[in-house]
Amino acid sequence: MIAVPQAAIDLAKRFEGFHRVPKNDPGRAYPYVCPAGYWTIGYGHLCDPKHPPITLEEGDAYLARDLIVALKATLRYCPVLATEPEGRLAAIVDFTFNLGAGRLQTSTLRRRINQKDWSTASQELRRWVYGGGKVLPGLVTRREVAARLFLA
Secondary structure: OOOOOHHHHHHHHHHHOOOOOOOOOOOEEOOEEOOOOOEEEOOOEEOOOOOOOEEHHHHHHHHHHHHHHHHHHHHHHOHHHHHOOHHHHHHHHHHHHHHOHHHHHOOHHHHHHHOOOHHHHHHHHOOOOEEOOEEOHHHHHHHHHHHHHHHO
16 A cells, blocks of 8 residues: 555644634644535544544644545545555645545546546645635645646
8 A cells, every 4th residue: 555645644634623622721732614514623634523622733633634634535536546646645635635536536637547547636636725615725736736736
């Protein structure tokens, strides 16, 4: 099995952040609603709103498991990435982690990747910047960084 690329871990940590750490309990994160309207905890791990607070170590463990799930889905839907440069795989693993395997499965992005149309695929990647029906500046930046990694 291919390991989760370090660049995918770095992207997720950079753009998700370890959120909702209150000043009165700085060592733990609490559930919050992300800009797309989902309850999450730590580094964007989907959760129940009543999920207990977690430590940074627990957040890292959730992220590691979530990225393994994203990696498996990415390789299932885009098998060509198994033999491409690691940056391409990392960018799409982050995409899958961020948006879910279903979005990758039904996307034009997937088709372009599997056709090895890298330039058009990077343009498609940059289109996924909406959360809750609005363009989110953080997603614009995230997709731009991912697209550059994808083409590197």
